[in-house]
Structure formats: C-alpha cells, structure tokens
Amino acid sequence: MRVANLYKTQTKPSLSFEFFPPRDENAEEGFYTVLDELSTLNPDYMSMTFGAGGSTREGSYQAVKKMIEEKKLPTVAYLAGFGLAPHEITEILDRYKDLGVETIFIIRGDEPRNSDFKPHPESFKYASDILKFVSGKYDFDLGCAGYPEGHINAPSLEKDIEYLKLKQDNGAQYVIAQYFYDNEFFYSYIDRCRAAGITIPIIPGIMPIYTVKLTKMLCKLCGSTIPADLQARLDAFPEKPDPNEVAALGVDVAFEQCLDLLTHGVDGLHFYTMDRSPSVTKIIQKLREKGSLT
Numbered sequence: 198m199r200v201a202n203l204y205k206t207q208t209k210p211s212l213s214f215e216f217f218p219p220r221d222e223n224a225e226e227g228f229y230t231v232l233d234e235l236s237t238l239n240p241d242y243m244s245m246t247f248g249a250g251g252s253t254r255e256g257s258y259q260a261v262k263k264m265i266e267e268k269k270l271p272t273v274a275y276l277a278g279f280g281l282a283p284h285e286i287t288e289i290l291d292r293y294k295d296l297g298v299e300t301i302f303i304i305r306g307d308e309p310r311n312s313d314f315k316p317h318p319e320s321f322k323y324a325s326d327i328l329k330f331v332s333g334k335y336d337f338d339l340g341c342a343g344y345p346e347g348h349i350n351a352p353s354l355e356k357d358i359e360y361l362k363l364k365q366d367n368g369a370q371y372v373i374a375q376y377f378y379d380n381e382f383f384y385s386y387i388d389r390c391r392a393a394g395i396t397i398p399i400i401p402g403i404m405p406i407y408t409v410k411l412t413k414m415l416c417k418l419c420g421s422t423i424p425a426d427l428q429a430r431l432d433a434f435p436e437k438p439d440p441n442e443v444a445a446l447g448v449d450v451a452f453e454q455c456l457d458l459l460t461h462g463v464d465g466l467h468f469y470t471m472d473r474s475p476s477v478t479k480i481i482q483k484l485r486e487k488g489s490l491t
C-alpha cells in the first residue's frame with residue numbers, strides 16, 4: 198500500500214485506522230478480533246504504531262507481519278526513531294521492506310518514561326533528520342505527524358510549521374494530524390501550512406471520546422484543547438459514569454466533527470482506534486447512512 202499514491206489518485210476521502218500492537222500474548226486474541234471487525238468497514242489502510250526507543254519493535258513487527266501475510270490488509274508501519282542508532286533504523290526498515298511494507302510513517306517519538314533507556318549517541322534529534330536518512334536510502338512512501346495546535350514542546354505554532362516544512366523537504370509525502378476537538382484549529386492550520394509552502398496532503402486525525410478519564414488525560418499529554426462546551430458535557434458525567442453513555446457522546450461528537458470536516462473537503466479521515474471497534478464502527482456507519490462517506 199503506497200499511501201502517498203493513494204492520496205494522489207483518490208477520487209473520494211480516504212479512510213484509515215490506527216492501532217497499537219497488543220501488549221502481550223493474552224491481548225492478541227482481542228486485538229485481532231478488533232482488527233477483523235474494523236476491516237469489514239473497508240478502510241483504505243490500517244496503520245501500526247511503534248513504541249519510542251524501540252519498546253514495541255518486535256510486537257509492532259509481528260502485528261504488521263500478520264496484518265499483511267495472514268489478514269491481507271493494506272498496512273502502514275510506523276517508526277519512532279527516538280534514541281535509535283542509524284543501523285538499528287536500517288535493520289527495522291529492512292525487515293519491513295522484506296515483508297512488503299511500502300509506506301512508513303516516520304515520527305521522532307519521545308523519551309520512554311520510567312525506564313533507564315539511553316539514547317544512542319548517533320541517534321537523530323528530530324523526525325526531519327530521520328526522514329532525510331530514510332528517504333536517501335529507501336523507496337518507501339513516507340508520512341509524518343503534524344500538530345494543528347502546535348506540538349506541545351514547540352516554541353510556537355509558527356516554528357512548528359517551519360519544522361513541518363522541513364519534514365516535507367526531507368521526504369515526507371503526507372501528514373497525519375494530531376487530533377483536535379475544534380475543527381477551526383485544523384482549518385486554520387491548513388491555511389498556515391499552505392502559506393508556508395507545505396503542499397502535501399494533511400489528513401485530520403480523529404480521536405473519539407472513549408472514556409472521560411482517557412480523554413482528559415490524553416488531551417493534557419498532547420496539548421489538544423477540549424472546547425468549553427465539550428468540557429461541560431464531560432464534566433456533567435458523575436465520577437463513575439455509565440461507559441455506554443460516554444461512548445455514545447463520543448460517537449455523536451466525532452460524527453458531527455467528521456461531517457463538518459467532510460463538508461470542508463478534507464482528503465481523508467484517520468481514526469485513532471485505541472484498539473477498540475464499537476465507536477469507530479458506529480461513526481463510520483452513521484457517516485455512510487448520511488451519504489457523507491462512501
């Protein structure tokens with residue numbers, strides 16, 4: 198699956214689902230059930246994340262292998278290069294190439310927490326450096342991350358967009374955006390990126406609200422704003438809410454958000470599935486029933 202090519206030739210918004218590898222053998226059965234359920238929605242591709250510092254190196258590889266060889270799914274593999282030596286990156290990518298992976302999503306990743314991980318002295322500092330290294334050596338289609346509200350450690354959104362331009366210059370052919378709950382951030386980001394000379398497709402990332410706690414925790418971690426009206430709806434839940442009620446709110450919010458994005462002509466929708474199927478399934482079904490997504 199060549200994702201850059203997909204975005205070049207598509208005649209309708211693309212649909213993609215992101216997963217992380219099952220934590221251990223016990224989680225595998227549930228993971229593959231979710232994968233099977235979501236594959237019935239016929240996404241254009243699935244993608245598999247990669248734990249920074251190589252923490253899920255083998256797990257991510259095994260999952261990608263099964264997705265490609267057994268499940269025959271169009272699959273994108275991620276590489277988070279934080280702390281890895283150039284030769285380790287090459288080893289990882291050679292294995293993916295041998296599996297038939299054609300698109301790699303390159304991110305820097307972050308220093309693993311609660312570990313004594315020591316970055317290799319020759320490791321790359323930024324995703325743009327990794328992209329330069331990889332694009333000079335391989336024939337993969339390459340993607341990278343973008344942040345409509347600015348990366349949490351960026352000095353400013355303007356600077357962050359400059360660094361995104363560098364990722365494009367160093368070989369990135371498409372961008373998956375960090376999730377946001379106010380579409381205005383995304384629309385204004387697109388305008389600013391285009392003004393800065395970024396011409397590659399920028400696909401919005403959609404994170405349905407799965408639980409109140411997870412939403413608040415993740416938004417704090419990655420700097421995504423929870424708009425006041427949504428915050429009020431989340432705050433209205435009791436301390437131990439009915440999970441089905443929260444998930445139903447999540448489906449409604451994401452459905453409305455996706456409708457608006459599709460109306461604005463986005464190139465695709467990329468769902469952070471968190472390895473769960475019910476919410477994403479409902480959102481896609483609703484969009485299809487409405488005729489907004491084919």
Ligand SMILES: Cc1cc2nc3c(=O)[nH]c(=O)nc-3n(C[C@H](O)[C@H](O)[C@H](O)COP(=O)(O)OP(=O)(O)OC[C@H]3O[C@@H](n4cnc5c(N)ncnc54)[C@H](O)[C@@H]3O)c2cc1C
Nearest residue numbers: 246247249277304305306323324342348350351360373375
């Ligand atoms: C769609 C998506 C998927 C993700 N998947 C994963 C995953 O699988 N595994 C994982 O570990 N993490 C993942 N992440 C999280 C990501 O690794 C973190 O957000 C990380 O902190 C930044 O990665 P990056 O590739 O954007 O880094 P970079 O582009 O290197 O940016 C990191 C920081 O450095 C700044 N910067 C960039 N270039 C320069 C420069 N030349 N000079 C000075 N400052 C610079 C940026 O403004 C930013 O603040 C994902 C994020 C997204 C949006």
